[in-house]
Ligand SMILES: [Fe+2]
């Protein structure tokens with residue numbers, strides 16, 4: 001081994017890790033998840049599946065938008081957080097592709113929706129890197145808000161299959177952990193709050209329409225099994241309305257001039273779920289974290 005190779009290896013091994021953002025390998029079986037997995041409600045389940053079908057393309061785009069400008073970031077701590085953010089999003093993309101593949105076995109058609117998304121993805125990648133990153137910051141605000149909301153409702157999560165909990169809670173925890181990374185990169189490179197807020201308005205309408213469109217398509221494809229579950233559907237509409245109303249203050253905080261994603265404190269609920277994933281759901285990556293060995 002040459003000196004250069006040895007030095008490169010040593011530098012890699014000694015590279016500092018991002019504090020509070022951990023890349024974990026999920027362990028879940030997507031085929032063990034019921035069709036109407038969320039609170040036995042077709043409406044809610046299709047909404048979550050529609051979101052999942054956007055994740056493989058969407059999260060790769062988030063990574064792309066941060067990588068675009070990564071070389072301009074001089075802060076070493078932020079560089080370590082970018083590396084962890086990329087690792088987490090890559091893992092999410094992969095896990096949701098597995099989840100989506102499990103639905104492809106049934107009579108859902110996710111492929112044409114994903115082809116439609118891929119065309120939008122090519123367009124958005126052609127706009128200015130600042131706009132791309134502002135889009136990612138807006139979506140990261142949404143994913144942290146939604147993640148925080150589901151973690152705060154263990155009574156609803158208790159209706160899910162174990163494997164659905166492993167996927168969605170793991171993802172929610174990591175979205176909360178890395179919620180400030182894209183924002184900090186944007187602030188360190190561009191600091192354009194006017195554009196950041198303007199893009200959030202556009203992303204809000206786009207994200208709402210996209211999710212509604214995706215969920216409605218799934219509902220129609222599954223209408224024979226979905227329509228008869230009237231109580232589950234009404235409960236789903238109630239849950240969505242309650243969630244949207246209760247998230248308004250957190251959503252609006254994004255428009256403050258001095259907003260920072262870390263101002264919303266999720267620490268207690270994240271710790272609570274890390275312990276449950278480790279102890280009740282046997283997720284190894286959380287077991288090591290919650291109960292580290294005494295000697296290593
Ligand atoms: Fe993610």
Ligand SMILES: [Fe+2]
Pocket residue numbers: 062089140143175178
């Ligand atoms: Fe994210």
